[in-house]
Amino acid sequence: MCPGTGSQMENHTHSLPSLSPIHSPNNPSKALSPSLPQPSATAPASLSLSSPSLPLFSPFHSLQTSGGLNSHCLSPSTPSDQDDLTCLNWLQQKNILPLSKMLSFSQFDAPPISSLPSSLTKPPYSFSSLIFMAIEDSPDKKLPVRGIYEWIVSNFPYYKTAPSGWRNSVRHNLSLSKSFRRIQRDKSQSIGKGSLWCVCTEYRPALLEVLKKIHYCHSNNSSLLNNPVLLEAADHGQNAMCDSLAISDLDSNNPTLSSSSPCSLIPEHEELVAIQSVDLTEETESEKDPLADSGYIEFHYYQCEQYQYLVLPGNSDLDLETVEILQLDAEAQEAAGSLLDLAGGNH
DNA sequence: TACCTGATAAACATTT
């Protein structure tokens, strides 16, 4: 199934592959070059991240992952990271991600209601992506074929009425794709037919990248990564609204962003973000509480006039790419309708 | 046009 993994039940303690899938030529994050274009007037003018009606696919509505975040996104920077054009360590160094200027999630993620596909419209996701989301949404990160069917049907009503050939396609994908790995069930506890299927750890970034591409293709807004305001901030290493703002600033009684913008910062949300990479070993994850010892970090985001800010703890290793992947992860979770469930630790 | 990828269909073997 998975090249280099030997038998199916071997532990997967290997390191993740390089970031190359994430940095495909099609990836707009290429735009985050040190030699960035100058800002233009094309930056989004209105933002609604913290609006009461967060969109269905707003990841920060309940941003949380099920513990399978890529470790490559979370590892401390390496020299190669620094050389990477997509490296945005300046953001984490500041501990502030000016959301409204870089991540207009609500309009970035959610297509207009009128353009949302109906339940009878075939989802834009490939079968690999559907399988990936299904498995990722399962508590143990492994599902039988039937469980994958059920997840797809329950989350994409199109398949309730679609000709049954799609099930064949699911099985075909599972067998053919290197991204998925078959796990023999414990014979003594085997209930039902067949094996369990999980996602090969080394292919997870690529699967996320596929989701990312779908995400971009089906967003009618330009990529956040091309946002000239963000690019300017990255280029100059400062932002008029967020420069020098740190957690301590928020904890103090002086939440002023700057002398020129004496507005108060109102905490809008508090979220939990899972940042720990979880090995897909069979024994450990099945009994793991997704919230216990999970490496979750807490972040806050704030709204100040038309600007919104994501404030990360000082030692967090999130970069923009990580935030994006978190976003995609969250989308997958929301597609599963289980984000709140997971966030509540109901497993 | 060639190539790649994904979807679909079908045949067949295996397992429960």
Added chain:
DNA sequence: TAAATGTTTATCAGGT
């Protein structure tokens, strides 16, 4: 034995 599951092959469509 039937149904579900898993594998393999072939074909087609769409994109690059």
